[in-house]
Structures are given as structure tokens and as C-alpha cells.
Amino acid sequence: MEINKTTMSQWATHMPALAWAVLNTTGPIVECGTGTFSTPFLRTLADIMKRSVLSLETSVEWVGKCQPPEGSRHKVVLVGDWAVAELPDERCGVILIDQAPGSARQPMIERVANLADIIVIHDTEPGTGYGYDLSGFKFSHDWSLGEPTGAMLVSNVRPVAPVEVNR
Secondary structure, X not given: OOOOHHHHHHHOOOHHHHHHHHHXXXXXXXXXXXXXXXXXXXXXXXXXXXXXXXXXXXXXXXXXXXXXXXXXXXXXXXXXXXXXXXXXXXOEEEEEEOOOOHXXXXXXXXXXXXXXXXXXXXXXXXXXXXXXXOOOOOEEEEOOOOOOOOEEEEEOOOOOOOOOOOO
């Protein structure tokens, strides 16, 4: 895939929010839905920060593309059904919600609402039709940064709005 500004804008708009969340938490990271940008980024940060990453994916093709090198703190798992995908028993620092199909996102958000310090949700702009209901979270922050696609940070345990966002 050729990477250009348009592609980055569409597929990587959640990266600033994800970076902030990872750098401001500790503990395991879960990625629901792998991607060209988030998966290698999370793997690299996790290795540097000595944190584990569990990437869950329904596509055999993407599981193959995202296999980590031996010795990595990253594990990629093929998921048959998001409703029963195995999640860590321990509290997570960050959970990224970015899986397909989009209809699986809201149930996963509800399922992990109290499992992570921060949940990063990609594609939160109104035009997606995903119809996210994030009203049950104590803290939320829209991190769209003027991009055409949005990202939200939500949490039930800590504030998620950075003091200052460089725009």
C-alpha cells in the first residue's frame, strides 16, 4: 500500500490519541483490530516500554501480516467472534477499539469499559454510522484534531484530556 498524506489522514487519525494514551499509562495494551499504522507502532512502543501487546483480529490475512518477530512482547491472535474474544484477566493500560465489522465496536466498548485505564476509539466522527454511545463513561475527550475522521479517549478511572494538545 502506498502511504501518502491522504491515506495517513484516513487510516492514522487515531495515532496521536493512541500515542498519548500509551505514554500516559502502564500495563498491558490490547488492540482490537490490527492495522498498518497502529500495530507496528504499538509493538515498537511496547518493546521499548517493556509492556505486552495483545492484538486481536478476525482476518486471517491481517493476522499473517502482523506476526511479530520472535522475542517480541507482542502477540497476535485470530478471533472468530468478537463477543467471545479472550481478553486479559488483568487490568489493561490501553485498549484500542478499531475492529471490523464496525457493528462489533459498541459491544466491545461496553465489554471493556472497566477493564482499561483508557480506551481509544477510532472512527468516531458522525458520518460512520457506528452510533457509539459513550455516555456511560466518567471521562471522555474528542481527539479529532481537525481531521476528517475522529478518535475519542474514554475512561471510567482517570481524566483523559491532555493539558495541552499541539495543533
